[in-house]
Amino acid sequence: MAARSHALVVPFVALAAALAAVPVHSADPPPAGAAPDAAGFKGTVQPFLTAHCVRCHNAKKAEGKLDLTALGADLAAGKGADAWQAVADRMSAGEMPPEGAKQPDPAAIKAVTGWVERELAKAGKTGATAPGSLRTGNHVPHHLLFGPDAGKAPLDNPPRLWRVSPFIYAEAAKAFKGLTLAQPFALPPGDGFKDTAAVGGLDESTTAQLMRNAETIADEQLALRKVANKKPVKELAPLLDPAPTRAQIDAAVQYQFQLVLKRKPAADELKRFAELYAAAAKLGGPEGGARAVLVAVLMQPEASFRSELGLGAAAGGKRVLAPREVAFAVAYALTDRAPDAELLKAADTGKLATPADVSREVARIFADPKADKPRVLRFFREYFGYGGATEVFKDAKPFPAHNARGLVEDTDRLVRDIVAADKDVFVELFTTNKSYVHHTTTERDRKQVADALAKYEEDKKKDPAKAAAKGPPNLESKRSYLAYGLSDFPASQPVELPKDQRAGVLTQPAWLVANSENFDNHAIRRGKWVRERLLGGTVPDVPITVDAQLPDAPHKTLRERMEVTKQAYCWGCHKRMNPLGLAFEQFDHFGRFRTQEQVTVEATDAKGKKTTALKLVPLDTSGLVDGTGDPAVDGPAPSAVELVRRLAKTDRARQVFVRHAFRFWMGRDENPGDARTLMAADQAYLKSGGSMRALVTSLLTSESFLYRTAK
Ligand code: HEC
Ligand code: HEC
Incomplete structure (x- = not known):
């Protein structure tokens, strides 16, 4: 017990000191509870x-x-x-x-x-x-970031510690094979980019979980968990001797540093850990000493935070990140793993000092087929938000073949293909008519359908009367291709869908379902997406005084039910969303293309009883882009497909996409001091023929990525 409390003291002192020394935001918030000004x-x-x-x-x-x-x-x-x-x-x-x-x-x-x-x-x-909440990014007017007036503001990028993401923690935990460790970290709920530098410090329960995990790891390393035939890690075993020498303690600490922190301990760190061992061993014996030391290394703030303080040289009001800071920043920009041996070597030998050095390493990681780049797909998933399709409950009756997971996998695959081709990425994402069609399940479904039909034919031969009584098999739940408007499973994938029906991710069923309700489309949310993520506009939050509900009127179309938002008080906000979102009425809430719309009407059945019936009414898919102040962008849009095709060609939408990429890779909102970085990234993208790699490389070699403002 006593050994534990020592282990707790050391990391907290270190963490508190590190956090206190860092002005994480440019203006430190005053303490809660201070007197009003x-x-x-x-x-x-x-x-x-x-x-x-x-x-x-x-x-x-x-x-x-x-x-x-x-x-x-x-x-x-x-x-x-x-x-x-x-x-x-x-x-x-x-x-x-x-x-x-x-x-x-x-x-x-x-x-x-x-x-x-x-x-x-x-x-x-x-x-x-x-700062960095990513809700405020669009509040910076576009003209301060792109265009002739932009680029004059100085860099405004305070030093920061960025907590590692749950993904990074999970990857690091893989070093301890066979241990199941509970995840201490969580990302904020909601839409948008989640892993940002604003996620903040360690609260009590996170720290307690980190501590429990550290103890589990130390016990495993020291084979204290009473598993048969388990031996302590060779380099650590001497810590369990009755009286290890200082050299043995140092060697064990060095081992643990290399494993957890990827660096050598400094002389004063070795001294401190040797003292910790002695103090803890006095109370808890060699086991207590050994555990305290191993746990203390695992609990170093460095293990939970990415240092982006700018510990390198200062000049002209800014400090460059130190080479090791750059190594970690680059590794975590593309992967969930700590820097590989080559990156660390480059950092330690002075070869990670210039943007050209960083560019070389980024190119190497991109080109390495063995290095997964999960962060790239994650960017697109969080930007588009189509993964949310699996969270929208749908009644199976109107469309038994609805399969949200399959839809998400299709869009993932489409995005991967576009990113792999790395050509005109932005335009492709918003215009391609290629699509996968339940590609992970097609073969299985196809076989099930064929087998069921074959069995039916066989049954008919064996006992025609019985087969006729039973009828043909019900295959409705297998016809998942209907979501894409096809009449059968495609012979090969991806397929080309009709160009007037599909144009990129916003017309993929996964995105449409993610932005729908249980029983209908959600034109408001779709419009909000386009307003914010393609046009770079803002919509204030729903005021708490508003009961945000449409009238329950099944005999009306969604467009008609949304008329309530045309009251002056509502329209100030809703005019920025509804006319964009209503263009997506081209699709139903399962993501199926449609040319007519159904409403429910009252009817009388044969016996004269009141009942309901479905009625087909003409479909209105007209939308409108306005309020951007750019005549190339504003104007009516007869349908979603035409709306996204038009926007995909505009500088504005592409630059807003660059702004989003900036937020994801920097982990914070842009400000006018980032205009040079943004314009360079946009140019790199254009000059490379629309390469995402070029865009990301430009961001990772920018002033905004590599420098911090010095106070
Ligand atoms: C010319 C009249 C006018 C002026 C001047 C004006 N407002 Fe408003 N304000 C409105 C109207 C109309 C609305 C309601 C429509 C809307 O929400 O856009 C509104 C809404 C708001 C809301 C939203 C209330 C809610 O419930 O969410 C806030 C906050 C607000 N105004 C703040 C301000 C502030 C601060 C100023 C001064 C800087 C200001 N307004 C100046 C007309 C005005
Ligand atoms: C200050 C801006 C603002 C005003 C004013 C406003 N809304 Fe909204 N409203 C929003 C936003 C933003 C959303 C989208 C929320 C989301 O992301 O789902 C929304 C969503 C809605 C929704 C959909 C809710 C859901 O998720 O199912 C309805 C219905 C709605 N508003 C009705 C109204 C009505 C009626 C009024 C006027 C009485 C009104 N709103 C006034 C901003 C506003």
């Missing part, structure tokens, strides 16, 4: 609101049901915090005051939103506006 409210915030907002948001005229004169300096009091959060969100998105009203000075906006964010932190509320 009443002077800031009186001096800065109140005058601003009076000048720009109160004429529409007062007790008499409360637009959006918001009376700003009722909000005080103390955010913790009453319902203030939610309203203040909405104020900060709307202002940083440039949405309030609304278009047409006199626009305040950007510095004044920043002063107010800064005050709100600080006060929210004091009230224990952070969220939407936390």
